[in-house]
Amino acid sequence: MHGSTGGTDRPAQTESADPSPTALAQAQAQSPSSGGAGEAIVKEEGAQLDFSKDMSYGDYLHLDQVLSAQHPLSPDHNEMLFIVQHQTSELWMKLMLHELHGAVAQVAADQLPEAFKMLARVSRIMEQLVHAWDVLATMTPPEYSAIRPYLSNSSGFQSAQYRQIEFMLGNKNAAMLKPHAHRPALLAAVQAAYEAPSLYDEVLRLMQRRGIEVPPSHRERDWTQPYVANDGVTAAWLQVYRDPKAHWDLYQMGEELVDLEDAFRLWRFRHVTTVERVIGFKRGTGGTGGVSYLRKMLDVVLFPELWALRTEL
Numbered sequence: 001m002h003g004s005t006g007g008t009d010r011p012a013q014t015e016s017a018d019p020s021p022t023a024l025a026q027a028q029a030q031s032p033s034s035g036g037a038g039e040a041i042v043k044e045e046g047a048q049l050d051f052s053k054d055m056s057y058g059d060y061l062h063l064d065q066v067l068s069a070q071h072p073l074s075p076d077h078n079e080m081l082f083i084v085q086h087q088t089s090e091l092w093m094k095l096m097l098h099e100l101h102g103a104v105a106q107v108a109a110d111q112l113p114e115a116f117k118m119l120a121r122v123s124r125i126m127e128q129l130v131h132a133w134d135v136l137a138t139m140t141p142p143e144y145s146a147i148r149p150y151l152s153n154s155s156g157f158q159s160a161q162y163r164q165i166e167f168m169l170g171n172k173n174a175a176m177l178k179p180h181a182h183r184p185a186l187l188a189a190v191q192a193a194y195e196a197p198s199l200y201d202e203v204l205r206l207m208q209r210r211g212i213e214v215p216p217s218h219r220e221r222d223w224t225q226p227y228v229a230n231d232g233v234t235a236a237w238l239q240v241y242r243d244p245k246a247h248w249d250l251y252q253m254g255e256e257l258v259d260l261e262d263a264f265r266l267w268r269f270r271h272v273t274t275v276e277r278v279i280g281f282k283r284g285t286g287g288t289g290g291v292s293y294l295r296k297m298l299d300v301v302l303f304p305e306l307w308a309l310r311t312e313l
Ligand code: HEM
Pocket: 085, 086, 089, 090, 136, 144, 154, 155, 156, 157, 158, 159, 162, 271, 274, 275, 278, 279, 283, 284, 285, 286, 287, 288, 289, 290, 291, 293, 294, 297
């Protein structure tokens, strides 16, 4: 590991941040007394300073790759914000998918405490993404207009990870597979999420295993079809919510799912509001109506019976 990142094979972009050979030689030649308090503290603490043979922080995190993946296409100062905002969002989405896959597997295996831990993390990640909009909202319409022509027809609409998250949460739509048709590996991942039972489908199967009757149409179904709300499923959740103590973990599961959908709704709302303040009602680069499309997405309900039961209680 250590051999691969030192010396000549570093990417050009990080080169300028490196100390010049003269500065490094000076630091090595300085006596402890001449380096000031900072250097004395480092020495006293025993911090390791030579990584020519050991794995360092940057080696472990592959920072050469991560930090050399920002390539603005425009001459505009603000494009770096736009790129970093999206790349960090994709990293959080990667973790979210990792946790969601774990949670679905744990629910299917009746391991609910483990599933709760993962779902709580998914909700906190979604909240993190909600707050991330505050940074992007510092970008004004003229600032974004300087970048937008360089984006061509690219759009978040084509995010393969976002689409997998939507599918895992039950918002299935075959048309959303098409933007990935030219990338077999991405298509396979999105298609797998499209064809698999969603988190909510797995929770309904769990309820049936626990003796709470779920209508057959909602236990076994064509998982590629969008979920359709059902009074029998509301009745099943009502049994749980009318006697929480008797069904404590299903009750906790219901509330975990509501937490998650609550956070997702906030994300969608911050997205559409940020888009309106930045591009108004222009069409999107992805080809949709823009704000009009994103407003329709605000009407998506992922776990409908968990909301419906509140009116009945
Ligand atoms: C100035 C910033 C942004 C603008 C103007 C913007 C605009 C839009 C527009 C107009 C759409 C509709 C699709 C289209 O026709 O392009 C869209 C979709 C989307 N955007 Fe953004 N967006 C911004 C920032 C972001 C960020 C930071 C993310 C985070 C990853 C993101 C993720 C998405 C996703 C996932 C979709 C698809 C939503 C869906 O299909 O429900 N966008 N965006």
